[in-house]
Amino acid sequence: MATFHPLRVAEVARETSDSVVVSFEVPSELTEAFSFEAGQYLTLRTTIDGEDVRRSYSLCSAPRDGKWQVGIKKVPGGKFSTFANDVLQAGTEMDVMDPQGRFLLKEGAGLHHLGMAAGSGITPILSQIKQVLSEDASATYTLFYSNKTAASTMFREELQDLKDRFLDRLRVFYLLTREPVDADLLSGRLDQARCKGLLETFCQGRSLDAAYLCGPEAMIMSCKDALVEAGMAEGDVKFELFTSAGAAKPKAKVVETSNANTVPMQVVLDGVTTSIELDKDKNMLDAALDAGLDAPYSCLGGVCCTCRAKMVEGKASMNVNYALEPGEVERGYVLACQAHVEGEGAVVLDFDQQ
Ligand SMILES: Cc1cc2nc3c(=O)[nH]c(=O)nc-3n(C[C@H](O)[C@H](O)[C@H](O)COP(=O)(O)OP(=O)(O)OC[C@H]3O[C@@H](n4cnc5c(N)ncnc54)[C@H](O)[C@@H]3O)c2cc1C
Known part of the structure; x- marks a missing residue:
């Protein structure tokens, strides 16, 4: 059963002006409980202003790294993400649940994987890219990654390093919504029409074996439609939602009933x-x-x-x-x-x- 374990925060490193990467120390007796697959998440729990607050964060490190890291982007007015960005420090002990989640890489060798991420949605996808390209020398990956500005783009440096390391096997296309980009197609939101255009321009003639979508609900649903329209089987288009219109609803009021x-x-x-x-x-x-x-x-x-x-x-x-x-x-x-x-x-x- 999913259980919380107290883990020590090893490091809180600034990633962009509004995001941090939090690393946890997992003692040897818990490494089995905390073994994970690329794409899974940790649920963190703490007390903020007397309230028990728990939130999930995808692991951005890869299983083969032997590290447990999550990237947390500050949401304006957000309880946990503000705490993590502004208050949390190395040395703090925090309740962390063992890894959960079903946003996993498709099994098989030599596949061409396609990722579409927006903002903090890059976290599980980064883990998957590192894992699959290191483990399978015949796998290839194309990533479309949308952000407001270049400066707010999480893991840009790490992605650049990965591109240098997997020169022929990893392609990364950055889209920006609030800064001009040379190519029109890369300027603006990842909606259905743009997704269709990106597939036609950059993926024509390549097999698309599995797609992974992570970002706002509207982006996920419209890109999913475009991928299915382009011929992908629905089961090969996986997605991870970080929030939805109905998320984080307060608990139902307890009422006396007959x-x-x-x-x-x-x-x-x-x-x-x-x-x-x-x-x-x-x-x-x-x-x-x-x-x-x-x-x-x-x-x-x-x-x-x-x-x-x-x-x-x-x-x-x-x-x-x-x-x-x-x-x-x-x-x-x-x-x-x-x-x-x-x-x-x-x-x-x-x-x-x-
Ligand atoms: C499986 C899973 C994995 C996740 N992985 C990550 C991750 O790797 N990195 C990461 O930064 N976040 C991730 N999240 C989102 C995270 O769990 C929190 O929802 C987020 O940090 C906001 O929490 P908060 O307490 O700061 O905001 P809250 O106090 O819960 O919310 C404040 C306001 O912001 C809105 N809101 C909540 N989340 C978002 C959001 N993501 N974008 C825009 N508005 C939002 C709420 O509707 C509310 O109006 C993940 C969520 C899930 C379910």
Whole structure:
């Protein structure tokens, strides 16, 4: 089961004026728990102004680096990202959950991978580029990376080093939205029309085996449409959403309800089964948390998969699901923060079955 572990912050290094790279020290007894695949994320937890704040950050280091690093871009008014950029220092101990996530590289040798990232969306993609190009000498990668300005572009130097190292196998095209660029096609947002233009201009005649999208929701959805229109199978277009319109909603208010509106629920967590009454208007994560259980969660908006659990008994529907694959849903997995019971039957929800 996903669990928090106290880790020491080894370094907080400035990356751009509004982003930092935070490195964690993982003691040898935890290296197995913290082993990860390129594209996965860590959930960090701290207390800010007396409030328990937890947020997810994709690992930007590659598994083969033996490092655990995340890049955090400051969101105006954002609680955690402001804390990380302005307050967090090396030596601090922080609760970090073992790596989670399903935004993974497609398996296979000699593939041509395509990444499309905007802003901090570069983090999981950077990890994937480093991993796949180092591990597979026949893999190639094309990256389209959009930012407001050159100065606000995270990991520009590291990408340049990678380009020098993998001269024939890595291509990086920078798009800027608030600064002039020589080529019209690289000037402006990554929307469907621009994505189509980029594919026609820079990827014509090349196979596109897998695409990875990370950035704002609108960019992801429009680029996904363009890639499918260009002939890619939907299953080969993977994406990671950092936030969505519905993300980080406050927890549902606890209201007194009559028994008629509840069904019996059993929650399996850390090997222990707890029986509670599930209010049918409430999502299953809130029900577990309100019962005092320390169930794992992070975004509360169906974007990450930290609260993934298996419906062992009963039926549920999800308000939104940006994180689980169709096959996982078929096998009974739900995002507990989005799961509502369907019907009158009893429910068994297992957080331990990963
Ligand atoms: C799986 C996953 C991986 C992630 N990886 C990274 C990463 O590698 N680097 C990184 O910087 N962030 C990443 N995020 C986003 C991160 O978890 C936080 O949402 C982000 O740092 C904002 O948190 P906050 O507490 O500062 O803002 P909050 O206090 O939660 O929000 C403040 C306001 O900003 C809006 N907001 C929240 N997130 C964003 C955003 N990303 N862009 C624009 N507006 C936003 C909110 O809707 C709200 O209005 C990831 C999220 C997920 C789900």
